[in-house]
Amino acid sequence: MFICAGKSEQFDFAVPIGIGLIDVAINLTKICIKQKPEFLFFVGTAGSYGEKKIFDIVESRTACNIENSFFNANAYTPLDNMISTSDKVSHETVINSSNYITTDEVLSKYYLSKNIHLENMEYFSVIKVAQEFNIPVAGAFIVTNYCNKNAHRDFVDNHKEAMRRLTAYIKRK
Numbered sequence: 001m002f003i004c005a006g007k008s009e010q011f012d013f014a015v016p017i018g019i020g021l022i023d024v025a026i027n028l029t030k031i032c033i034k035q036k037p038e039f040l041f042f043v044g045t046a047g048s049y050g051e052k053k054i055f056d057i058v059e060s061r062t063a064c065n066i067e068n069s070f071f072n073a074n075a076y077t078p079l080d081n082m083i084s085t086s087d088k089v090s091h092e093t094v095i096n097s098s099n100y101i102t103t104d105e106v107l108s109k110y111y112l113s114k115n116i117h118l119e120n121m122e123y124f125s126v127i128k129v130a131q132e133f134n135i136p137v138a139g140a141f142i143v144t145n146y147c148n149k150n151a152h153r154d155f156v157d158n159h160k161e162a163m164r165r166l167t168a169y170i171k172r173k
Helices: 020-034 068-072 105-113 123-132 151-172
Strands: 002-004 040-048 057-060 062-064 082-084 094-096 116-119 137-146
Touching: 020 123, 040 123, 040 151, 057 116, 057 151, 062 123, 068 105, 082 123, 094 123, 105 116, 123 137, 137 151
Parallel strands: 002 040, 040 137, 062 094, 094 116
Antiparallel strands: 040 116, 057 137, 062 082
């Protein structure tokens, strides 16, 4: 089953499941209870912490949930905040998920130092729900912006072309 966030990120081949960590957890759980999919494939956009370029398309099976405050020692979590369905984690592009978009280039460097390259608001919840229901999962992401002060403007400017390219990529595969 192909899934996506929804609203401005809808695809004719994917079921929208909500924006952000909470809506995704609720809506995807409902789907899995009603009709357990054999496989989940999430498609969406992502911001780059600097190394991935605009319109790069990346597939991943690994996500984390790290908030910016983690890097200035203003927060901690007792939760397992890195999950993967891949046995090749060291070679995976790790996708960070938060309900907030990073706009500080300095913080982006901290993410890169932990081998975290992209951020997408939904993917951590997608993997977490899939694991709970023992459903294989993966995702494909297209970079729309860098995580800097221009993140939102660049996302808006690049969104239409990104959706076109990601749709073509998925349909080719």
